[in-house]
Amino acid sequence: MELVVFVIAAAMVLVGAVGVIVRSNPVHAALSLILTLFGVAVMFVALEAHFVAAVQVIVYAGAIVVLFLFVIMLLGVDRAEDLKAEPFRLQRPLAAVLGLGTAGLVIASVVSARDAIGSGGALQTPDATGDGDSNIRQLARSVFGDYVVAFELTSVLLVVAVVGTVMLTRRIKTGKGD
C-alpha cells in the first residue's frame, strides 16, 4: 500500500516537474507545477507530516500558484513561446549535462550513505499515540518554543516583502515615466 502511494505520488511529482520545463505556455507550466506540489503534499502525508502537507496545499498550491497565474494573466504573457529558439549554442546540452551530473552525484551520495544515516527515535504519530493532534502539537512546541525568535522574524520578513513590492511596482504619478 505504501509502495502504491509512493509510486503514484512520485509519478505525479516527476510528470509535473517535466511539464513545467517543457510546456511552452506559461499557464500550462503553472498547472503542471500544481500537479508536482500535490504530489509532494501526498508524500508529506505518507511521511507523517500532516500539518506541513496541509500548509503545502493551502500556501503553495493555493496562494503561490494563484499568484503566478494572476501575474501571467495581468501581464498577458499567456501565449506559447517559441521553445525552438536557443539563446546560444550548446546551452541545452550543457544544461542537460549539469542536470544529469547533479542528479547523479546526489543520488550516488544518498545511496552510498543510506546506512550511515542514523535512525533516531520515532516521531509521535497519530497512529502510535492515538492522539490525532500529535503532529500539530509537536510542531507547535517546536515553532513557538525552540524557534520562536525565527518565527517572529518571519513576520518582519513578510512585512518587508510586502512593503518592498508595493514600492517596486507603484507608478509615480508626478514623474514623466511610469
Added chain:
Amino acid sequence: MLSAATPTTTWYLVLAALLFAIGAVGVLVRRNPLVMFMCIELMLNAVNLSFVALAKRLGDIGGQTTVFFVMVVAAAEVVVGLGIIVSIMRRRPGATADDVAELKG
C-alpha cells in the same frame, strides 16, 4: 505482494534529487522569467521533501519546522520576484531573461 517493499528514506531522497535536477535544468534552459521562478519553486520543494523524509527517519520534528520556514521565505521571495517581473514587463512587454541583461552598468 506489493507491500513487500516499503519505500525507505533513500527512495524519497533519490526522488528529491531528481526533482532538484529537473528544476535546475529548467532554470538554465527556460527564458521566460515566470517559468524560471516556477523552476526555483520546484527546487525548493525538492529540498522540503528531503527535510521531511529525514525528519521521519531521525525522529526529529525540527525538519518539519524548517520546511515551515522555507515555505514562508518562498512566499516572500515569490512576492518580491513577481513584483520585479511586473515592473520589468510593464516597461518591456515580452521581455525574456536575456533582455534584463540591459539593466547592467
